[in-house]
Amino acid sequence: MRMTVIGTGYLGATHAACMAQLGHEVLGVDVDQSKIDLLKSGEVPFYEPGLPEVLSRNLESGRLNFTTDYAAVAEFANVHFLGVGTPQKRGSYAADVTYVRAVIESLVPLLEGDHLILGKSTVPVGTAAELQELADELAGDKANVEIAWNPEFLREGYAVKDTLTPDRIVLGIRKGESSAEEIAREVYATAIEAETPFLVMDLATSELVKVSANAFLATKISFINAVSEICEIAGADVTQLADAIGLDERIGRKFLGAGLGFGGGCLPKDIRAFMARAGELGADQALTFLREVDAINMRRRDHMVQLAKHACGGSALGKNITVLGASFKPNSDDVRDSPALSVAGSLSLAGGEVTVYDPQGMDNARKVFPTLTYAESTDDALKGADIVILATEWQEFREIDPVRAAELVADKVIIDGRNVLPVQAWQDAGWNLTALGRSL
Numbered sequence: 129m130r131m132t133v134i135g136t137g138y139l140g141a142t143h144a145a146c147m148a149q150l151g152h153e154v155l156g157v158d159v160d161q162s163k164i165d166l167l168k169s170g171e172v173p174f175y176e177p178g179l180p181e182v183l184s185r186n187l188e189s190g191r192l193n194f195t196t197d198y199a200a201v202a203e204f205a206n207v208h209f210l211g212v213g214t215p216q217k218r219g220s221y222a223a224d225v226t227y228v229r230a231v232i233e234s235l236v237p238l239l240e241g242d243h244l245i246l247g248k249s250t251v252p253v254g255t256a257a258e259l260q261e262l263a264d265e266l267a268g269d270k271a272n273v274e275i276a277w278n279p280e281f282l283r284e285g286y287a288v289k290d291t292l293t294p295d296r297i298v299l300g301i302r303k304g305e306s307s308a309e310e311i312a313r314e315v316y317a318t319a320i321e322a323e324t325p326f327l328v329m330d331l332a333t334s335e336l337v338k339v340s341a342n343a344f345l346a347t348k349i350s351f352i353n354a355v356s357e358i359c360e361i362a363g364a365d366v367t368q369l370a371d372a373i374g375l376d377e378r379i380g381r382k383f384l385g386a387g388l389g390f391g392g393g394c395l396p397k398d399i400r401a402f403m404a405r406a407g408e409l410g411a412d413q414a415l416t417f418l419r420e421v422d423a424i425n426m427r428r429r430d431h432m433v434q435l436a437k438h439a440c441g442g443s444a445l446g447k448n449i450t451v452l453g454a455s456f457k458p459n460s461d462d463v464r465d466s467p468a469l470s471v472a473g474s475l476s477l478a479g480g481e482v483t484v485y486d487p488q489g490m491d492n493a494r495k496v497f498p499t500l501t502y503a504e505s506t507d508d509a510l511k512g513a514d515i516v517i518l519a520t521e522w523q524e525f526r527e528i529d530p531v532r533a534a535e536l537v538a539d540k541v542i543i544d545g546r547n548v549l550p551v552q553a554w555q556d557a558g559w560n561l562t563a564l565g566r567s568l
């Protein structure tokens with residue numbers, strides 16, 4: 129099939145390359161010329177394991193191309209995926225749907241014939257119906273445009289696998305006449321043949337599926353982090369507790385990793401947007417618990433800063449503090465709302481000499497916090513540290529040899545913000561190790 133992908137960020141670039149990998153002919157479009165230039169030359173503008181290979185292979189095959197020209201998009205295909213950003217609005221909890229609307233405003237007046245726009249961005253419930261109205265106004269006599277919603281569940285770090293072999297495909301379609309299901313079945317034929325659940329529902333439900341999934345995941349993380357606060361005071365161990373409750377299959381161990389909490393370009397803004405939308409719909413009480421989920425999560429960062437100051441003898445002033453990690457999670461260079469950078473920034477503002485190292489997130493981190501010191505490597509970062517904080521659980525950090533690391537630092541003090549270090553080995557090497565939610 130021929131299709132376009134509008135917005136080629138983390139979601140869109142991955143979707144475009146993977147759709148080409150599945151055999152489709154794909155044109156990606158973005159308003160950011162530099163991003164398009166990179167993609168056209170086979171370079172992924174962000175870190176995503178496996179994506180550079182899929183991108184190059186499909187550029188070479190001729191099935192994949194990129195442009196900034198909306199007229200080319202309108203010409204190229206009758207199926208369009210919409211994957212532009214929906215960030216948190218300034219000064220509000222609500223999602224900013226300006227970019228999503230801008231796509232409809234740019235594209236629809238150029239269309240002729242029958243077109244299907246499949247929204248993938250995460251949007252407040254009701255957005256797709258509003259976009260349909262907008263498209264109907266702009267379409268004129270020459271075009272018939274349908275808006276359907278096909279929310280995206282990919283995880284950064286596993287984006288290629290999640291796009292090629294998703295665990296479910298959700299499709300929201302309008303009432304009455306719709307060609308979306310037939311077209312989506314063709315787009316996702318490979319996954320459907322592999323018996324991937326394909327769930328068709330109304331537009332509103334499909335929009336809510338995505339934000340509900342993220343709200344649930346955020347709640348699960350904040351749940352264990354709230355319990356972790358109690359564990360610390362009561363002298364209990366949150367990791368053993370999580371193992372024990374996680375064995376109940378109704379609960380499950382995944383997303384019960386107590387630590388520095390969640391961040392990134394999705395969970396924080398999605399739970400806030402969900403609350404804001406509930407308020408607009410007159411159901412604000414329904415989701416007030418998400419405010420607590422958010423507060424527990426943000427408290428983790430403060431708690432880490434306090435622990436670090438305590439480990440420094442009461443004040444961060446003039447102390448050499450090494451923060452391992454800048455991205456919001458491993459296998460990503462995404463530093464949007466990153467807990468690691470938030471902690472690094474706070475300790476720097478508190479007078480600490482903060483050095484950061486991250487295997488992939490350095491360039492993005494420098495843009496957000498240019499005043500921090502950035503090391504060349506883990507070893508470089510550890511040199512002369514009075515205290516080390518493990519803030520993002522990259523495999524490289526999990527595998528640090530505590531004996532070797534001990535030779536590099538000034539003081540053998542480490543706080544494991546992700547509960548991933550082998551405690552015994554670090555203690556045997558003479559380290560004073562603190563971990564969130566445990567008394568060691």
Ligand SMILES: NC(=O)c1ccc[n+]([C@@H]2O[C@H](COP(=O)([O-])OP(=O)(O)OC[C@H]3O[C@@H](n4cnc5c(N)ncnc54)[C@H](O)[C@@H]3O)[C@@H](O)[C@H]2O)c1
Pocket residue numbers: 134135136137138139140157158159160163211212213214227230231234248249250251280281282283284393394
């Ligand atoms: N990143 C993820 O892991 C992920 C997962 C699931 C859902 N989502 C959702 O997908 C959407 C996109 O997220 P992202 O992380 O890819 O964001 P992103 O910021 O990386 O990418 C958005 C892209 O859209 C482009 N853009 C903005 N306005 C445009 C326009 N009018 N026309 C064409 N391109 C335009 C931007 O230049 C940018 O490249 C969001 O709604 C997000 O919540 C993201």
